[in-house]
Amino acid sequence: MAVEKTNLLETDIEGYLKQHENKELLRFITCGSVDDGKSTLIGRLLHDSKMIFEDQLAAINKDSKKHGTTGEEVDLALLVDGLQSEREQGITIDVAYRYFATDKRKFIIADTPGHEQYTRNMATGASTADLAIILIDARYGVQTQTRRHSYITSLLGTKNIVVAVNKMDLVDFSEQRFNEIKAEYTVFAKELGIENPIFSPVSALTGDNVVNPSENMPWFTGKPLMQLLDTIEIGDDTDLEHFRFPVQYVNRPHLDFRGFCGTIAAGNIAVGDAITVLPSMKTSTVKQVIQPATNTDDMEVKSAFAPMAITLTLNDEVDISRGDMIVKSSDVPQIADNLEVMLVWMNEAAMRPGNDYLIKRATNVTTGRFSAIDYKVDVNTLEKTPAESLELNEIAQCQLSLNQMISFDPYAQIKGTGSFIVIDKYTNATLAAGMIVNKLDAASQKTFTKEYSAFEQDLNALIRQHFPEWECKSIADVL
Numbered sequence: 001m002a003v004e005k006t007n008l009l010e011t012d013i014e015g016y017l018k019q020h021e022n023k024e025l026l027r028f029i030t031c032g033s034v035d036d037g038k039s040t041l042i043g044r045l046l047h048d049s050k051m052i053f054e055d056q057l058a059a060i061n062k063d064s065k066k067h068g069t070t071g072e073e074v075d076l077a078l079l080v081d082g083l084q085s086e087r088e089q090g091i092t093i094d095v096a097y098r099y100f101a102t103d104k105r106k107f108i109i110a111d112t113p114g115h116e117q118y119t120r121n122m123a124t125g126a127s128t129a130d131l132a133i134i135l136i137d138a139r140y141g142v143q144t145q146t147r148r149h150s151y152i153t154s155l156l157g158t159k160n161i162v163v164a165v166n167k168m169d170l171v172d173f174s175e176q177r178f179n180e181i182k183a184e185y186t187v188f189a190k191e192l193g194i195e196n197p198i199f200s201p202v203s204a205l206t207g208d209n210v211v212n213p214s215e216n217m218p219w220f221t222g223k224p225l226m227q228l229l230d231t232i233e234i235g236d237d238t239d240l241e242h243f244r245f246p247v248q249y250v251n252r253p254h255l256d257f258r259g260f261c262g263t264i265a266a267g268n269i270a271v272g273d274a275i276t277v278l279p280s281m282k283t284s285t286v287k288q289v290i291q292p293a294t295n296t297d298d299m300e301v302k303s304a305f306a307p308m309a310i311t312l313t314l315n316d317e318v319d320i321s322r323g324d325m326i327v328k329s330s331d332v333p334q335i336a337d338n339l340e341v342m343l344v345w346m347n348e349a350a351m352r353p354g355n356d357y358l359i360k361r362a363t364n365v366t367t368g369r370f371s372a373i374d375y376k377v378d379v380n381t382l383e384k385t386p387a388e389s390l391e392l393n394e395i396a397q398c399q400l401s402l403n404q405m406i407s408f409d410p411y412a413q414i415k416g417t418g419s420f421i422v423i424d425k426y427t428n429a430t431l432a433a434g435m436i437v438n439k440l441d442a443a444s445q446k447t448f449t450k451e452y453s454a455f456e457q458d459l460n461a462l463i464r465q466h467f468p469e470w471e472c473k474s475i476a477d478v479l
Helices: 003-011 013-021 038-048 054-067 084-089 116-126 144-155 175-192 225-231 450-466
Strands: 024-032 096-101 105-111 131-137 160-166 198-201 244-246 249-254 257-263 268-270 274-278 282-291 299-301 303-305 309-314 325-328 334-345 356-361 364-377 395-408 419-423 430-439
Touching: 024 038, 024 116, 024 144, 038 096, 038 105, 038 131, 038 225, 105 116, 105 225, 116 144, 131 144, 144 175, 144 334, 144 395, 160 175, 160 225, 175 198, 198 225, 244 257, 268 282, 282 303, 334 364, 356 395, 356 430, 395 430
Parallel strands: 024 105, 024 131, 131 160, 160 198
Antiparallel strands: 096 105, 244 325, 249 257, 257 309, 268 303, 274 282, 274 325, 282 299, 282 309, 334 395, 334 430, 356 364, 356 419, 364 395, 419 430
């Protein structure tokens, strides 16, 4: 730990904690193809920023002799890859979180796996990130997983993208090679709608341009990666206009109190505001806004805003339960049971239209099924192709039919009320992550039956077999 921080801790612990509490927080992930050096980069950031304690460094030195892949050098990737299976195989499997701070900011780092098999773990880490560092091995350039991870970060709405071209030491710190990769990725980024990605040449192994400027790359005049993380502008995408309050718990400690607890997903609320409960459409006004306190009794406040955790009481006896949504009466969101969604499938068992699943959106859990797959996306070409099922790690636009009406916002507007997960009804395993695009009108909905699906599949096979000259693959193409 840096000397000045140690001195402040010794002389004014309360002052240090207060200063630390008020620092801006940046959540970021490292992602990209396998063996691009994600874990090593994080280890280098922590090591060169003096954020590794002596006992941690001693443990890494010891483990490097047994599991290291860097010869005589300390394998800094072992700082993040903590699972025994990760160390034995030299790969990242689970999302590993690390916390550190500089004089300007606090950081939460998520090191995500590069293997295609663990794409679901990468999506989990990306879902809360303010910034994504996409690593590219300078020897190989843009790979399939680079494209897949870039697509997922753009799909999840990650605003800031830093492309770190790693292992520059293995290409003799070539400016030409860096510019080739930059040009290749820029073309792909435009197709995804990623605006102004920042490019940085680094060597995580040797530390070039990670925390300190590189003497080996005098041609690069940009900021070192750590300085970039410290100064990049973080746009707060919290919606403070549209009030959305998913009810998590009904607090009933005695006969004279009924409070509705949860975390504000968006917007603000004040005492006296007119509210509507969804999906029942019952109305009332806010009597109390209560904010939980750590060391004292809960306190009443006049107003609250996202993402505060609060308890609301109302002036009327309204039937409200977990899963309902409280909104302002002047701003009621859409309500529907048929939705157009984007889906990232995360399970080895394929998704087939017509199968029943649990759909969890905010605090609401209901049953539903995917009535149709509009198309799936080829992450290499971004081409949209027809599909009859979704396999592990495939991404598609689908039609979701729910067994009850829910209130929602498109994911692009409010993440908290526009995202959901798909859960297996029997094993309780998480199968997929989804983002609501919009509700489906009656003309766009496709009615699904298992009998029709089997018939359609047989018909499609016959068309391809007996009428190859038609150059079509399904009955949908014929129609």
